[in-house]
Amino acid sequence: MTDGHESAPTGVRRTTRQRTAVSSALAEAGGFLSARDLHDRLAAQGERVGIATVYRTLASLASTGEVDVLLRDDGESVYRRCSSAHHHHLVCRECGRTEEVTGPTVEAWATAEAERHGFRDVRHTVEITGICATCTL
Amino acid sequence: MTDGHESAPTGVRRTTRQRTAVSSALAEAGGFLSARDLHDRLAAQGERVGIATVYRTLASLASTGEVDVLLRDDGESVYRRCSSAHHHHLVCRECGRTEEVTGPTVEAWATAEAERHGFRDVRHTVEITGICATCTL
């Protein structure tokens, strides 16, 4: 549906100024950024990239696993360049600082639990939030 | 700051036709429903309740723990009458069916991991998705 335009890329991924800019701005940022944050950041650097392109690029990077996507409580999505290995996040509710954590235990538990209920093609997300040491001071 | 109206309820929770309707429609539904779904459902039953009221009631029920809130991938929130004990969800990506699962292991892991990083006042959410047995057929 909605074939309109936006055409169906047959599978070639081209390198453009915009994609490079988005990708490196995200890398420089380090932490989680919303699409708008990123757009503003690019603008501040003099890189003019349309917001629509930022969203498209981000979606593309996310689909290849180059960035992590987190859906915040307020419904806004935030992105971050991330190690590609499977992991979870520990997020500070105060300052937003994030740490990556891994948990073989959880992976196993999730899979086992899902199978016990007859589910297949299992995926899971785990988010742990708290107040980090710095913010506690 | 937005004191305008919407006043600050001093703590009394009144019983109204609308609140009862929302609450019972949610109970009848069984599964997860978005605010809009619920609104449509009520309309179908001839219960005229404003969408704003549905949102308000849902938020209120969520804050008292009477319903569970889930933020779907597309950013829409879905609600469901739920056991108040802490648990997680196993959701079918195909039909939306959900099962509640508990995992002492995960609870412990999350807490331990958070503390190891110096985080306090820890909370966590775990979502497991997959394709349920019925949809696999």
Added chain:
DNA sequence: TCTGAACATGAGAATCAGTATCAACTAGCG
């Protein structure tokens, strides 16, 4: 290097969930 067709871009419109506004309404106490 030149070409062209597939891809990509962007400005702005469109969507859509959820929130704010505020006058009118009502539950429930006395």
Added chain:
DNA sequence: CGCTAGTTGATACTGATTCTCATGTTCAGA
């Protein structure tokens, strides 16, 4: 009954994300 704080709802608004589509680019092949 009468009063008043709590509620409601039509509607405007916000803010994120997607769609539209004419125009600009990339890059493989000649």
